C-alpha cells in the first residue's frame with residue numbers, strides 16, 4: 001500500500017503510523033458528558049468502503065495527514081495535511097506528481 | 099577547535115573493500131560538518147525563515163517540497179513542511195541562526211553533535227541506496243540539490259542529493275555505526291573505497 005504524502009510524495013505504508021479513526025470528535029477536556037466520551041473512545045463506523053483516517057508520516061516528514069482509505073480495496077482516494085496552514089512551499093510541485 | 103570523535107571510528111577502515119577487483123564503484127566518506135542545524139518556521143512564517151537562511155548561509159532555497167542546494171561547504175534542504183536542515187563545514191551555525199531567526203519566525207535546533215553525515219558517491223550510489231530506502235532515486239524524481247526524509251528500518255535518515263552520483267546521509271549519531279556497517283555490507287558486491 002502506498003500513501004502519497006503531500007510533502008514527500010508516494011511512500012510505502014511502513015513509513016506511516018496509523019493514528020486512528022478520523023471521524024471522531026474529542027469532547028472538551030473538562031467535559032463531564034460521559035456519553036460523548038464513550039462515543040469518542042469506543043464508537044466506530046467500521047464502514048465497508050471509504051473511511052476517514054488520520055495517519056502520521058512518522059518515517060518521513062512527520063506531518064499528520066487526513067487520509068481517505070477504502071477498507072475493502074486499500075485504495076487511497078485522498079490525502080491532505082491535517083493542518084491546513086502549511087505554506088505553498090509545503091506542497092510538491094505539479095510536475096513532481098507521480 | 100576540539101577534535102570531534104567519530105562514532106564510526108571502530109568500523110571506519112580506510113581503503114578498498116569488497117568485490118573491487120574490477121574497480122571500486124562506491125566511495126564512502128564521513129563529511130564531518132562543523133555545524134548541523136534544524137530550522138522550523140511557525141505557520142505562515144516560512145518565507146521569513148527562507149530569507150533568514152539566505153542571509154546566514156547565502157543560499158537561496160528553491161521553491162517547493164524537499165527543495166535544497168549545496169555550494170560544497172554549506173548545504174540546505176527542506177525535509178518537512180516549513181522545516182529545513184542546514185549543514186556547514188564551519189562551526190557556529192546555530193549561534194548565527196539564533197540571531198537571524200527571531201522567536202516570532204521559528205525555532206533553531208543545534209544537531210551538530212546529534213547527527214552523523216555520511217557521503218556515498220559513485221556510479222552505483224543510487225543502486226546501493228535503493229537497497230536501503232523505498233524511495234525513487236531516479237534523477238527526474240530526486241533532482242540534484244533536493245532532500246528527502248525517510249527510514250531504513252527504524253533508523254530515520256535525511257538524504258541530500260549533492261550530485262548526480264552523490265548523496266549525503268544524515269543519521270542519528272547513536273545509530274550511525276550500525277547504519278555504517280550495514281551500508282558497507284551493502285556496498286561489498288560492487289566494491290567500495292572508504293576515504
Ligand SMILES: [Zn+2]
Pocket residue numbers: 005006007008009057060061062063
Ligand atoms: Zn511526508
